[in-house]
Amino acid sequence: MSRLNIQYQQRDLDFNDYNMQGFRLKNGDFVYFRDLDIDLLSNTEELNNSFSVIGPAFSLGCHTNDTFGDLLARETNLNCINFSLQGSSASTYLLDEFSEIIDKINSTKFCIVSVFSGRSVANSEFQHSGDLFTFEKLVKKGTNSLRPAHKLYEEYLEANGEEAFENLVGETVENYHESIRRLYSKIKVPIVTLWFSKRPPSKLNLSAKGNIFKKMGMFPHFLGEDTAEFLKEVSDYYVESVCADGTPQLLFDRWDGYIASVTKSSDYGYTESKYNLYYASPMMHHAAFNNIRKGAHELIDNSTSTYHEVKVTKDELTQLFNELYVPKFLSLNKKLLAYIDDYFFNAMSRSYEDSEIDYAPFWPFSSSKNSARLVRNSDLEFSLTIDRSISCNNSSVWAYLLSKSRKFHQYLECLDQAKEALDSSNFLNYAILTTPRSGSTMLSSMLANGGLGKPREHFRQASATLLNNYELFGADPDEVLDFLRYFGAVEHDNGYIFGTKLISHFVQDLEYDLLAKMNSGDFKFIYLKREDEAAQVTSILRARKSNFWHAHSNEQATKERKRLTSEELISLTTELEVEKVCNDLRDQKAFIDKKIESLNIVTLDVSYEALTSENRNIEVQAISKHLGIDELALTEAEADTVRIGSEDRFYEFVKNSILKIT
Numbered sequence: 025m026s027r028l029n030i031q032y033q034q035r036d037l038d039f040n041d042y043n044m045q046g047f048r049l050k051n052g053d054f055v056y057f058r059d060l061d062i063d064l065l066s067n068t069e070e071l072n073n074s075f076s077v078i079g080p081a082f083s084l085g086c087h088t089n090d091t092f093g094d095l096l097a098r099e100t101n102l103n104c105i106n107f108s109l110q111g112s113s114a115s116t117y118l119l120d121e122f123s124e125i126i127d128k129i130n131s132t133k134f135c136i137v138s139v140f141s142g143r144s145v146a147n148s149e150f151q152h153s154g155d156l157f158t159f160e161k162l163v164k165k166g167t168n169s170l171r172p173a174h175k176l177y178e179e180y181l182e183a184n185g186e187e188a189f190e191n192l193v194g195e196t197v198e199n200y201h202e203s204i205r206r207l208y209s210k211i212k213v214p215i216v217t218l219w220f221s222k223r224p225p226s227k228l229n230l231s232a233k234g235n236i237f238k239k240m241g242m243f244p245h246f247l248g249e250d251t252a253e254f255l256k257e258v259s260d261y262y263v264e265s266v267c268a269d270g271t272p273q274l275l276f277d278r279w280d281g282y283i284a285s286v287t288k289s290s291d292y293g294y295t296e297s298k299y300n301l302y303y304a305s306p307m308m309h310h311a312a313f314n315n316i317r318k319g320a321h322e323l324i325d326n327s328t329s330t331y332h333e334v335k336v337t338k339d340e341l342t343q344l345f346n347e348l349y350v351p352k353f354l355s356l357n358k359k360l361l362a363y364i365d366d367y368f369f370n371a372m373s374r375s376y377e378d379s380e381i382d383y384a385p386f387w388p389f390s391s392s393k394n395s396a397r398l399v400r401n402s403d404l405e406f407s408l409t410i411d412r413s414i415s416c417n418n419s420s421v422w423a424y425l426l427s428k429s430r431k432f433h434q435y436l437e438c439l440d441q442a443k444e445a446l447d448s449s450n451f452l453n454y455a456i457l458t459t460p461r462s463g464s465t466m467l468s469s470m471l472a473n474g475g476l477g478k479p480r481e482h483f484r485q486a487s488a489t490l491l492n493n494y495e496l497f498g499a500d501p502d503e504v505l506d507f508l509r510y511f512g513a514v515e516h517d518n519g520y521i522f523g524t525k526l527i528s529h530f531v532q533d534l535e536y537d538l539l540a541k542m543n544s545g546d547f548k549f550i551y552l553k554r555e556d557e558a559a560q561v562t563s564i565l566r567a568r569k570s571n572f573w574h575a576h577s578n579e580q581a582t583k584e585r586k587r588l589t590s591e592e593l594i595s596l597t598t599e600l601e602v603e604k605v606c607n608d609l610r611d612q613k614a615f616i617d618k619k620i621e622s623l624n625i626v627t628l629d630v631s632y633e634a635l636t637s638e639n640r641n642i643e644v645q646a647i648s649k650h651l652g653i654d655e656l657a658l659t660e661a662e663a664d665t666v667r668i669g670s671e672d673r674f675y676e677f678v679k680n681s682i683l684k685i686t
Contacts, residue, residue, distance in 0.1 A: 029055060029056050029109060029110060030044050030056050031110065032081065032084070032086055032110050033056075035286065035287065035288075036086060036087065036286065038277050038278060038279065038284055039087055039275055039276070039277070039278055039284070039286065040086075040087060040088070040089060040278065041278075042058045042059070042084070042085070043058060043059045043060075044056040044057065044058060044060075045057060045059070045060035045061075045062060046060075047060060047062070047065075047124075047125070049121040049122070049124065050121060050123070050124060051121050053121065055109070055121075055122075055125075057105075057106060057107055057108070057109070058084055058085065058091075058106050058108065059094075059104075059106060060105070060106070061103070061105075064103060064105070065105070065128055068131070070103060071103075071105075071128065071131045071132060072131060072132070072133070073102055073103060073133070074102055074103035074104065074105050074131075074132045074133065075093075075096070075097075075102050075103075075104060075105070075132050075133050075134050075135065075136065075323075076104075076105045076106075076107055076128070076129045076132045076134075076135045076136070076213075077091075077093045077104065077105070077106045077107060077108055077135070077136045077137075077138065078107045078108060078109075078112075078117060078129070078135065078136075078137055078138070079108045079112070079136075079137060079138025079139070079140065079218075079220070080108065080109070080110065080111060080112050080113075080138065080140055080141055080144070081108070081110050081111065081303055082138055082139075082220050082221075082243065082303060082304045083106070083108040083136070083138035083218070083220065084106065084108035084109065084110060085106075085108075085304070085309065086300070086303040086304075087273060087275065087286075087300040087303055087305070087306075088303075088304065088305070088306045088309050089306065090306065090309065090310075091104075091106065091309050092218075092220075092265075092309045092310075092312035092313040092316060093106050093136065095309065095310065095313035095495075096313055096316060096317065099313070099317065100324050102133065105128065105129075105132060107125055107128075107129065108138065111141075111144060111161070112140065112144065113140045113141070113144035113145055113200075113203065114140055114200070114203035114204050114206070114207040115144075115145070115146065115152065115203050117207055117210075118203065118206055118207055118210070126210050126211065129211055129213065130211065130212045130213055132213060133213065133214075133323065134213050134214040134215070134216060134260075134320070134323045135211050135213055135214070135215055135216070136216045136217075136218055136316065137207075137208075137211075137215055137216070137217050137218065137259075138218045138220045139217065139218060139219050139220055139221065139244045139247070139255070140200070140204075140244060141243055141244045141245050141246075141247075142193075142196060142197060142200055142240075142244055142245045142246030142247045142251075143173040143174060143177070143240060143245040143246060144173065145196050145197075145199050145200045145203065146162065146199065147192060147195045147196045147199055148165070148192075148195060149164065149165050149176075149180060149192060150162035150163065150164055150165070150173065150176050151163050151165065153170050161173065162176055164176055174236050174237065174240060174245075177189070177192075177193075177236055177239075177240070178235075178236040180192060181236070181239075186230075186231055189230065189239075190230045190231075193230055193246050196246060197246060197247065197250070197251060200246075200247065200251065201251065201254050204254075204255070204258065205258060208258050208259070214260040214261065214323055215258075215259050215260050215261070216259065216260065216261040216262075216263060216316060216319075216320045216323070217255045217256075217258075217259035217261070217262050217263070218263050218264075218265060218312060218315075218316065219244075219252060219255070219262070219263070219264040219265065219266065220265050220304060220308075220312055221242065221243055221244055221265075221266055222242050222243070222266070222267070222268040222271065222304075222308075223241065223242045223243075223266065224264070224266045225247065225248055225249050225251060225252035225264070226248055226249055227248045227249050227250075228240075228241045228246065228247075228248045243302070252264075261319060261320040261323070262319075263312075263315050263316050263319035263320060264315065265308070265311050265312035265315040265316070267307075267308055267311050268305075268308070269305060269307035269308055269310075269311055270305035270306055270307030270308065271300070271301075271305045271307075271308070272299035272300060272301050273299060273300035273305040273306070274298060274299055275297075275298055275299060275300060283298050284298070285297060285298050286298075286300070310495065419499045419500045419501075419503035419504045419506075419507060420439050420442065420503070420507045422490055422499045422504050423503075423504045423505070423506075423507030423508040423511050424438065424439075424507070424511050426482045426483070426486075426487055426490075426504070426508055426511075426512075427482065427508055427511035427512040428480055428482065428512070438511060441510075442507055442510040442511060445510050445520065446506060446507070446509070446510055449518075449519050449520055450518060450519030450520070451509055451510075451513065451519055451520050451521075451522055451546075452477075452516070452519065452520070452521045452522070452548075452651065452652070452653070453509060453522045453523075453542075453545065453546055453547045453548070454477070454479075454521075454522075454523050454524075454547060454548040454549070454550065454651055455479075455523070455524050455525070455526050455542060455547055455548075455549055455550070456468065456479055456523070456524070456525045456526065456549075456550045456552055457526050457528075457539075457549050457550065457551050457552070457616060457620075457627065458525070458526070458527060458528065458551070458552040458553070458616075459527070459528045459529075459553075459554070459560070459609060459612050459613055459616065460527055460528070460529065460560075460564060460609075460612075461554070461560050461563035461564045461567065462552050462553065462554040462560060462632055463552065463554060463632035463635060463636070464525050464527070464552055466632075466635065466636075466663040467479075467550075467552055467630070467635060467663075468480065468523070468525055469663045470635075470644070470662070470663050471523060471647075472523075473662065473663075474644075475514075475516065476516075476521055476523065476651070476653070477513065477514050477516075477521035477522055477523030478512065478513075478514055478523060479523030479524055479525050480512065480523075480524065480525060481524075481525045481526075481527060481530070482508060482512055482524045482525075483524070483526060483530055483531070483534070483538065484527075484530050485530065485533065487530070487534070488530060488533035488534050490504075491504070491534055491535070491536040491538075492533075492534065492535045492536065494536070501536045501538075501541070502541060505538070505541060505542070508522075508524075509522045510522075512524065526538070526539075528612035528613070528615060528616050529612055531615075531616075531619075532612065532615055539619050539623060539625065540623055543623050543624075543625050548626075548628075548650060548651055548652075549620075549625055549626065549627040549628070550627065550628050550630055550647060550650070551616075551620070551627035551628065551629045551630065552630050552631075552632065553629060553630070553631050553632070554631065554632040554633070555631050555632070555633050556632075556633065557606070557609070557682065558675060558678050558679035558682055559671075559675065560609065561602060561605050561606050561609060561678050561682065562674060562675045562678045562679075564605055564609070565593070565597055565601070565602070565605060565674075565678065566588075566593060566674070569588065569593055569596050569597065570587070570588045590672045590673040590674040590675075590677075591673065593674040594673065594674055594677050597674075597677070597678075599681045599684065602677075602678055602681035602682065602685075603681065603682075603685045606681075606682050606685065607685075628646060628647065628650040630643055630646070630647065631643075636667070
């Protein structure tokens, strides 16, 4: 084996570090594997607490930081030993020099075999070269020239015709099956065969019109339903993971974050591309992890596993787009030539199990339901137009979106400022903790107008979808909160003030313990309550029935009360509905009280009634003192909202209904 098998690392060094480590074969040569822990291989106990992976570049994980093996290892607390090799086939692992690797595999709990390509198999016309690991290149009989397999098949078809070509492919598939049978006979631990591809194992049309790739089919070339049935028979577990989520994958230079190109041999139709057009994307690896976890669950014997399967519904994704993305794109200057990383969209809009989402990378922009259809692709020119692109696969972007900034095209500039500020500046962080329709919008506007940050509802349904599925969206919840502190803050004295508003039912939806994270830091909490339960329930019902949530003037409030009178509201509301809203509100209050007690959160309790009374200055001064800021002009700060409802007949109806259930 005369050449080191690190060509992919050399090619992809600007995009990913595969951490290739050498394993010394018995003939003295080294073979290099991704993230290989040499010490682990000599530790029997650790080896026995591992699983192994073999396969080609798909399972090696080109252009992917976390392979399906990495995700499975993290989930199960097992070690992953990835013996995958570029361009490999089953015959690679049958080489005499690889016997020690087979021994190591047989010391692990189980082995995942990612399907090999059919083009990497020798036949009567094309043979392997014993000098190279790269079996996708073959030697034509009677020559010494090593060439890409598809080129050899293309020339063979042209010279010998369709029938001879189909016979040669049939022979190749038979050889593939035989090599798999021989390899599997050497592996003594349970085998999980993974059909990891962008296409299902359907029957191939070898007489398809077009170039050779049309006849070969997408990876794993030449293999179809017959091979799938064979693999099911010889495997302990057979798992299919078929999707194209996140493809084509835009490539970013890991050193500077800019879009960059990967180079390839002209034999494959292009010499460079800004996209990963062939290998499995990060999203495909995530899907494979989910499918293995379900299909081979009996092999996972770690009782402490806390597996959480990602399932995002169409409604959740639609809400995420409506709440976060659509306002951002509507706010862009239409003349701005902005490129938004398509992986960011693909992470949202590609098909997921049970989501019923169409395979369309920009589906929100064509939906008649969304105001975003006003924005056309031509307006924003979703193409590669600027060198300094916007990468949206990280926590900082999610934080920027959650901050409700309306200047998304300034993200890169803000990111640089955020990193510097978070490292060196002082932050005053606080959260208003409350239940719905408690007067939190009023209090938030008072604090904002008094110079105390811009407390908003940064965490709503969209954030629950995001943070509950953070791996799917490439986010770290802790980092999201850290960046959000800057993006949602305002400057004050020699530092920043960040205020946020946490409504109880949104906090309930979060699997990520946001309150615990905030309380472990330096957040201060204001617990806003509404003493008049009937008034709060009335406000909830009035807003739901009218779809009108906030009035910013007395005239607007009066107009709204006339639009939907007390009599009309009573006719639209049942006592059962009042009971349901009341009980739900009580449950939310109990949830917040329990969280405060369990986390030992120190709160300043403030009531809506006190804030709207003649003595509101006392409450305002208490807030200033609690936050550690003196002499704020809050006493002069007026709220931007006014009360819509009043103690009218609808209020009396709700109050009497509540008395019946208590």
